[in-house]
Amino acid sequence: MCDKTMTFSVNQERENELKRNLTIVYDALVQKGYNPINQIVGYILSEDPTYITTYNNARSLIRHIDRDELLQVLVRNYLED
Template sequence: MLDKTVTFSLGSDREEGIKKILTTVYDALKEKGYNPINQIVGYILSEDPTYITTHNNARSLIRRIDRDELLQVLVKSYLGE
């Protein structure tokens, strides 16, 4: 039985790269007339890349990010850490 907490951490360079990709994806979705928040949440919940537009290579970019990494960056940003 495991009794230790597993830790998960990203380097600051990786975190900045994820933020840059997420911003690019957000902007591409907005430019195409989608609600970027709804589309990104749909992608995170389902891992279905069709929630993300191909405009400005956004779909390809977001697929470079592991979902766990993306969630970590989002939670960290939300909590102001």
């Protein structure tokens, strides 16, 4: 059994891409009248793409976002503020 801690890292360029894509998804949800935070959290927890509108290609964009990378970026930014 291995008891070493795994490390995970997202580089700055990838983080910027995640932010751009998540912003597009957020804006699409707002434009369609959804609560974007609730919808995005629902997607992150379930990985069910139906939480995200197809408007402005948002569903396709969010499916290209790795949830582990996204969570790492969100937690780091939350704790750094």
